[in-house]
Amino acid sequence: MxxxxxxxxxxxxxxxxxxxxxxxxxxxxxxxxxxxxxxxxxxxxxxxxxxxxxxxxxxxxxxxxxxxxxxxxxxxxxxxxxxxxxxxxxxxxxxxxxxxxxxxxxxxxxxxxxxxxxxxxxxxxxxxxxxxxxxxxxxxxxxxxxxxxxxxxxxxxxxxxxxxxxxxxxxxxxxxxxxxxxxxxxxxxxxxxxxxxxxxxxxxxxxxxxxxxxxxxxxxxxxxxxxxxxxxxxxxxxxxxxxxxxxxxxxxxxxxxxxxxxxxxxxxxxxxxxxxxxxxxxxxxxxQSGPWASPDEGGFGYVSNYSIYNFPHSIAINRLTGQRFMNEIADRKTRADAELNCRDAKGDALPPILITSYKDSKKHPNTKKVIKYNVGWKFDSIEDLAKHFEVPLTPLKQQIGEYNEYVKTQNDPQFGKNMTEAKGKFIEAPFTVVRLWPKVHYxxxxxxxxxxxxxxxxxxxxxxxxxxxxxxxxxxxxxxxxxxxxxxxxxxxxxxxxxxxxxxx
The missing domain is CATH 3.50.50.60 (FAD/NAD(P)-binding domain)
Known part of the structure; x- marks a missing residue:
């Protein structure tokens, strides 16, 4: 040529x-x-x-x-x-x-x-x-x-x-x-x-x-x-x-x-x-990075679809503070940016956790796989959950109590989350938990x-x-x-x- x-x-x-x-x-x-x-x-x-x-x-x-x-x-x-x-x-x-x-x-x-x-x-x-x-x-x-x-x-x-x-x-x-x-x-x-x-x-x-x-x-x-x-x-x-x-x-x-x-x-x-x-x-x-991804598995994995399904009736917790840090169903960029800001006292990444009641999470087919392959955990008490992830217990308990009130009143004054899909779905034991960290997606x-x-x-x-x-x-x-x-x-x-x-x- x-x-x-x-x-x-x-x-x-x-x-x-x-x-x-x-x-x-x-x-x-x-x-x-x-x-x-x-x-x-x-x-x-x-x-x-x-x-x-x-x-x-x-x-x-x-x-x-x-x-x-x-x-x-x-x-x-x-x-x-x-x-x-x-x-x-x-x-x-x-x-x-x-x-x-x-x-x-x-x-x-x-x-x-x-x-x-x-x-x-x-x-x-x-x-x-x-x-x-x-x-x-x-x-x-x-x-x-x-x-x-x-x-x-x-x-x-x-x-x-x-x-x-x-x-x-x-x-x-x-x-x-x-x-x-x-x-x-x-x-x-x-x-x-x-x-x-x-x-x-x-x-x-x-x-x-x-x-x-x-x-x-x-x-x-x-x-x-x-x-x-x-x-x-x-x-x-x-x-x-x-x-x-x-x-x-x-x-x-x-x-x-x-x-x-x-x-x-x-x-x-x-x-x-x-x-x-x-x-x-x-x-x-x-x-775009996906805010539903997990640092505990490669690629899209099992956690992604698990999280996508459960976000509307779950709470995302900053492990350093024991408090929510975002609207769990905000758009992807808002959530990914919020997750990337979750850091420990030294400024190193501290992947936040998504807490869901097992009675609600188990309705999604990936829940069993998430637990089976050790990319998610099941806890019978909030004390065991807090100890495992080194989350301060008192503020975590307070946050769960406040959130459950949002579920009851169908109003989230903390982050403005649309609570429609959370109606009747309280955060209560036993719990399923996954870690979150964004991955490049789209x-x-x-x-x-x-x-x-x-x-x-x-x-x-x-x-x-x-x-x-x-x-x-x-x-x-x-x-x-x-x-x-x-x-x-x-x-x-x-x-x-x-x-x-x-x-x-």
Whole structure:
């Protein structure tokens, strides 16, 4: 390939951290013009990534009439980070809300997310996602996903609107979606790594370069295939939370010592390649940590879903003071920041504890696993609990007494917690307890898209023809902080939207 064919003219991200991104970037192939390219294959629609967004896009494209849809996944397994997420799906005006008498609306869900986003979330995209969230939820039900028969009210949500898979993880959705893809004729390819775009004479995306027989984390020769695409490419490659260099370039505190809930493949190469084409980078520095994670286990683990379920009727205690230090169902950033401030007298990290009555916590299937694998504890008395965690007993007893009064009066003057889901659920023995400490979980930053899932060109202000993106690889939708259970509807709705846009183009 001659140097004349390199896409050096695209000097992206001028004045927005270009130097730090260039330093952080992993070794990559370079996209090229179509001149002299020998095509190995031609497909109708090509999707990079097999998580919620990619799988939903493939199903919707097929439903819209596409005959030759291909999903490419760089890892040996399908589902990506989606398969190991919490399996939590938020949507307004659902059948379960109607059954439980919960009043909700698209506008209410959007406003909750705008509040969490600290004023810089993309309202148009949030509105589009909320309006179509029920369609995405229905797709999961159509393919056989199963959910618990109750709704949860997660932090930052003003009402209960969150479904959770019966297996308490995203695989409860990705596996049925993958099975449906194969059933309807979608072609799936694993161990194939995206290496770059191939452009037409007018800089439109007309193909991709794929590294075949790829083994993650290993340098290997392998064969690179040039695949021509008739309709378009959908990038659904996920976030970059496992790319330590990149996340540190945006937030130097997110070192290798900070845990991460993401799958190993969440390294951001697809996002880099779109930047090289001229895609607009948005909110890369807004990287969210999960306040429900535990320092006592790796990855997402068992404690995360346990905590998410129990936060509404539990108390989070600073072990140094024996007192609450936050609203247990505030948005993720508020809680993560509060937890990081829990320090001992020397200033070292002192992970706080979440105390729940066992009679209430045991209703979640993870409770037995949390105790079995020694990442959580059960105590028969408050004295035993305080002694184990070296928490001052008198203020702890006082705090529990005060909190139980909040449960009775349905009013929390201490932190303003919405006590609806805590009604009748007092903190009393026996107790279950877990330790809390944030882990890097979600990247709010990525490439800018519109409500058609088209990728915007930073040079022309128009959409890059033939290129669409959906899911965590995109940025700016949630602003500073994303509400829990809003990523699955985002990924699926925007994946479905990308498919519809391609079929209309």
């Amino acid at each position: 001659s140097t004349n064919n390199l896409l050096g003219r695209r000097n992206f991200i001028k004045g927005i951290g270009a130097a730090s991104i260039a330093i952080a970037a992993p070794a990559m192939a370079i996209s090229e013009k179509t001149d002299g390219v020998e095509w190995d294959k031609e497909v109708e629609i090509l999707i990079v990534g097999s998580g919620f967004a990619g799988l939903a896009a493939a199903i919707e494209a097929t439903r819209q009439g596409a005959k030759d849809v291909h999903i490419f996944e760089k890892m040996s397994y399908y589902g990506g980070n989606s398969a190991i997420n919490g399996g939590l799906f938020a949507a307004p005006q659902t059948p379960m809300q109607k059954k439980e008498g919960i009043k909700d609306s698209v506008d209410t869900m959007v406003q909750d997310q705008v509040n969490a986003g600290r004023g810089i979330a993309d309202v148009a995209l949030l509105d589009h996602i909320a309006k179509h969230a029920m369609e995405a939820l229905q797709m999961t039900l159509d393919v056989g996903a199963e959910y618990h028969p109750y709704l949860q009210q997660l932090g930052g949500h003003s009402v209960a609107r969150t479904y959770q898979t019966t297996v308490s993880c995203g695989a409860g959705i990705t596996q049925p979606l993958l099975e449906e893809c194969r059933k309807i004729g979608v072609h799936t390819h694993n161990r194939t790594k995206f290496e770059g775009f191939i452009l037409g004479q007018n800089d439109e995306v007309i193909g991709v370069k794929m590294h075949d027989n790829y083994y993650f984390g290993e340098d290997q020769p392998g064969k690179t295939s040039n695949i021509r695409v008739k309709r378009g490419v959908i990038m659904a490659t996920g976030g970059f939370a496992q790319n330590i260099d990149l996340r540190m370039s945006q937030d130097p505190t997110l070192t290798a010592e900070v845990g991460c809930t993401n799958a190993p493949g969440a390294t951001g190469e697809g996002m880099y390649q779109m930047f090289r084409l001229g895609a607009v980078p948005v909110h890369l520095a807004h990287i 990247c709010q930053g990525g490439v800018q898209i519109n409500t058609k899932a088209e990728v915007k060109d930073s040079l022309t202000g128009k959409s890059i023809k033939g290129l669409y993106a959906a899911g965590e690889v995109t940025g700016g939708i949630h602003g500073v902080s994303r509400l829990g259970s809003c990523s699955i509807p985002e990924c699926m709705v925007m994946g479905m939207t990308a498919a519809r846009s391609i079929m209309k183009a």
